[in-house]
Amino acid sequence: MEDPPIYYDKAEYIETDTGNKVSRKSVICGSQNIVLGGKTVIQKECIIRGDLRRTGPGHTVVVAIGRYCLLSQRCVIRPPYKTYKGVLNYYPMKIADHVTIGEDSVIEAAQVGSYVEIGKNCVIGRFAIIKDCSRILDGSVVAPNTVIPSFSVYAGNPAQLVDELPESTQELLESSTKEFYYERFLPQHVTSR
Template sequence: MEPPIVYYPRSEYIETDTGNKVSRKSVICGSQNIILGGKTIIQTDCVIRGDLRRTGGGHAVVVAIGRYCLLAKGSIIRPPYKTYKGIFSYYPMKIGDHVTIGEGSIVEAATIGSFVHIGKNCVIGRFAIIKDCCRIEDNTVIPPNTVVPSFSIYEGSPGMFVDELPECVQDLYEAKTKDYYSKFQSKDS
């Protein structure tokens, strides 16, 4: 089934030189610490906390998001944190290419690989590692420090392995994210 063309008001989105489309109604804190790989869509009411970083001088990348990613409405991205030897610290988060994060999901993972689909209303716990080519079903809670292996489907609360993905999933997710990006168009164009 062919996904429909999604029209958005041009005045509501900022489009960068690298093709990122960021809603003006999203909250992007510490933008100097966030890297978007290109052709990423950040929809309305998303929150990305690039201001939560280790103390100290210098420029630090807190959140790195790859190419052709989609952060759906109301998703929250914040770096993981922990207290070590009495010192509270935030740690960087890396999100790979062709990643979809569903509406209302909260992500505090250390790493999300490429070709990953995270459903609606999911919670990805602190320092979770989601390997390449995975699917997290809607309403799933991935506990902190969980490692989700490649080509797996996780579901439930707490998230458990329920099935395996075929090896062609990389091509499918790549086609899906590129298709969505091409059909996410301003009303004025």
């Protein structure tokens, strides 16, 4: 049995030339400092902070998001920061391909690898690194500067290793983000009366 389509109101989303679908009800600050790889879905009430960046020349891309990513409702993406000699500095954040971020999650990681699932209500601390093919379960809090290894499942507060993922994780998450979500995320056809 085939999964049913996920319909959205076409008037609520902007579709870019590269197939990104961005809700008009999301908040994108500093869009000139944000790069979307293509075929990424940003749902309503998401906040992406591209306006928080280091001062000075040569620091333009603050948030880079890869292809086939899903940013669920109300998630917050903001670059990590630290204070050095009394000056607050923000650093770039990279989210790779085929990443799913659940509703109400807050991400301040330095890097999120490809084929990663972050559950609902998660907090990913500043400068955390999440390697490829890993999963963070709902409600988890990843401490700042934590490195999550590939093929691992983390859960809890603070998040700890609770399981390992099979080698097929990459293929499963790739098909999940492409066929099970992006290709089923379709504009709702409104019939005129």
